[in-house]
């Protein structure tokens with residue numbers, strides 16, 4: 001069949017310049033997200049460079065791009081490849097000398113709400129999407145991450161630096177590794193400070209897209225210490241579905257606000273018939289922060305933590321794992337946005353970027 005229309009790169013780019021990135025509200029072309037465009041006769045191939053491999057809007061962007069290209073005469077086949085370049089929060093390497101692009105604190109007003117469970121599962125999901133992920137267990141009161149990750153020892157140090165343990169594609173380190181289980185340690189403020197500092201700087205983390213920090217519950221020392229030693233891209237607030245739990249979570253949010261740490265959003269955990277549902281969303285709404293979704297109460301979530309095989313690995317198709325995946329994508333997208341805003345604010349201090 002004869003094809004009368006010659007497809008040009010210009011025509012393709014012009015069409016794609018009408019596709020809007022739904023979070024950033026600008027078009028894919030001016031955001032420099034279209035890369036490696038190849039036009040071979042009527043066949044078009046290009047890469048969309050995302051700001052996170054866990055982008056929740058991939059399918060929408062693909063649909064919009066294909067729709068836009070439908071207006072270009074002569075196109076035969078369209079192949080879209082995906083890649084991601086996670087925005088870099090430069091404050092982090094400036095302050096601690098580690099190549100972490102983003103840092104996420106996971107926090108809750110009180111213990112037992114599922115902070116570690118969510119930190120662990122989010123870390124694994126982001127790694128499954130192809131991101132480079134580290135997890136720092138700074139919960140000195142209950143350092144559960146090693147157990148949940150199914151690894152109880154740390155590799156031998158290398159070049160006088162600690163080497164993080166690794167499982168499910170996630171590098172992690174825990175305050176539990178700093179103490180012997182038979183030697184209970186009473187942590188005081190200055191010790192907590194130096195422990196967190198050490199786990200950030202004296203560890204061979206390598207380059208990471210996301211460092212996730214599992215904080216102790218509460219709204220005290222640890223939050224303050226962490227915010228002092230590590231620039232935070234944002235904080236996640238975990239709450240249970242009951243109103244009393246939301247009150248604790250609110251105090252946590254206020255702590256971060258005082259420390260100038262943006263709230264990425266609120267996650268409600270253990271939702272369902274038993275504890276009810278709704279406090280997380282209400283809290284997010286009242287405090288005008290993002291509501292990132294809820295994770296159902298499910299015995300397999302607990303079993304996953306107890307056996308060192310988290311639900312997103314053991315039962316990736318379960319509703320709880322699906323919920324965690326959708327939350328993880330939302331978190332990744334929000335973090336990219338926060339970091340881009342942070343970069344813009346550093347470049348143009350006077351102008352507000354909305």
Ligand SMILES: Nc1ncnc2c1ncn2[C@@H]1O[C@H](COP(=O)(O)OP(=O)(O)O)[C@@H](O)[C@H]1O
Pocket residue numbers: 108110111112113114115116117118142144269270271295296297298299300301302303305306320
């Ligand atoms: N959605 C859930 N469904 C069932 N059990 C859960 C869920 N989330 C967490 N748990 C369990 O609740 C307990 C407390 O969770 P954990 O993550 O240790 O809380 P925190 O870190 O806030 O103290 C753990 O035994 C964990 O496995």
Ligand SMILES: [Mg+2]
Pocket residue numbers: 115116117139142144
């Ligand atoms: Mg915990």
